[in-house]
Amino acid sequence: xxxxxxxxxxxxxxxxxxxxxxxxxxxxxxxxxxxxxxxxxxxxxxxxxxxxxxxxxxxxxxxxxxxxxxxxxxxxxxxxxxxxxxxxxxxxxxxxxxxxxxxxxxxxxxxxxxxxxxxxxxxxxxxxxxxxxxxxxxxxxxxxxxxxxxxxxxxxxxxxxxxxxxxxxxxxxxxxxxxxxxxxxxxxxxxxxxxxxxxxxxxxxxxxxxxxxxxxxxxxxxxxxxxxxxxxxxxxxxxxxxxxxxxxxxxxxxxxxxxxxxxxxxxxxxxxxxxxxxxxxxxxxxxxxxxxxxxxxxxxxxxxxxxxxxxxxxxxxxxxxxxxxxxxxxxxxxxx
Numbered sequence: 001x002x003x004x005x006x007x008x009x010x011x012x013x014x015x016x017x018x019x020x021x022x023x024x025x026x027x028x029x030x031x032x033x034x035x036x037x038x039x040x041x042x043x044x045x046x047x048x049x050x051x052x053x054x055x056x057x058x059x060x061x062x063x064x065x066x067x068x069x070x071x072x073x074x075x076x077x078x079x080x081x082x083x084x085x086x087x088x089x090x091x092x093x094x095x096x097x098x099x100x101x102x103x104x105x106x107x108x109x110x111x112x113x114x115x116x117x118x119x120x121x122x123x124x125x126x127x128x129x130x131x132x133x134x135x136x137x138x139x140x141x142x143x144x145x146x147x148x149x150x151x152x153x154x155x156x157x158x159x160x161x162x163x164x165x166x167x168x169x170x171x172x173x174x175x176x177x178x179x180x181x182x183x184x185x186x187x188x189x190x191x192x193x194x195x196x197x198x199x200x201x202x203x204x205x206x207x208x209x210x211x212x213x214x215x216x217x218x219x220x221x222x223x224x225x226x227x228x229x230x231x232x233x234x235x236x237x238x239x240x241x242x243x244x245x246x247x248x249x250x251x252x253x254x255x256x257x258x259x260x261x262x263x264x265x266x267x268x269x270x271x272x273x274x275x276x277x278x279x280x281x282x283x284x285x286x287x288x289x290x291x292x293x294x295x296x297x298x299x300x301x302x303x304x305x306x307x308x309x310x311x312x313x314x315x316x317x318x319x320x321x322x323x324x325x326x327x328x329x330x331x332x333x334x335x336x
Contacts, residue, residue, distance in 0.1 A: 100148025
């Protein structure tokens with residue numbers, strides 16, 4: 001619940017006016033496992049709350065650990081299950097969380113889409129991936145880059161961002177949170193207006209025809225419309241706009257693509273994250289080699305576009321970019 005929702009929910013319970021502040025500190029402070037752990041509330045107040053509410057926390061069902069330290073967690077979600085990845089790196093650790101069980105978008109390079117769509121996560125199920133994470137206290141950054149398209153579940157995502165960033169909530173800086181999208185409009189515009197968190201847009205080709213082959217969403221929300229919305233907003237120095245770009249051999253990794261990227265992104269203060277493709281079943285796509293990736297990166301930087309290559313993490317446990325899917329777990333074939 002947000003603070004406003006909590007205040008409304010407590011009406012009629014005959015609690016003192018300051019109880020709302022006490023409760024919200026318990027909800028978003030040090031983890032508790034039961035309403036009765038709210039020890040500065042009276043026994044009567046705790047009983048009244050327990051009659052009407054639950055904390056909604058669900059421990060992970062299973063986890064796998066990669067040789068690089070990445071951990072992939074399986075959480076219950078409605079009638080299905082959802083994966084989240086915890087990625088430690090030096091003094092930084094990132095939680096990659098999910099917003100849907102499966103995905104409707106059908107991108108050619110993504111395992112989640114091949115699972116199909118089972119449903120949206122609730123706000124509770126999104127936040128639970130953080131609240132019930134064993135490494136919660138170590139998390140420095142959060143990325144909405146797991147299973148699902150965040151802006152296809154806009155209301156729950158926006159409310160979860162409010163809880164993460166509000167002073168009464170987890171009080172995280174919006175600069176520590178990035179939401180990724182393939183470009184769902186007008187939801188992306190709503191996010192840009194009502195949140196200060198970073199935005200990452202899955203691009204993958206600067207050419208409309210090529211992008212359409214990779215991402216069916218291009219038929220509905222063309223890239224030029226997505227970029228037009230982004231151009232309307234000045235992100236300022238406190239907010240980052242980035243473009244995710246998976247490199248595919250002999251498809252989107254040529255000098256022609258570098259030149260077109262520089263053209264369509266001209267005037268947008270942004271960065272490009274190059275991503276290594278991890279092959280998945282039933283797709284003709286293949287990863288570009290390291291020499292091509294490095295040349296592509298150098299060429300973009302020379303064009304004045306800040307470009308980095310994202311390190312692949314957790315590939316041995318299927319936790320790397322594009323690999324999250326609970327298809328085996330849903331059918332009862334949990335391994336590892």
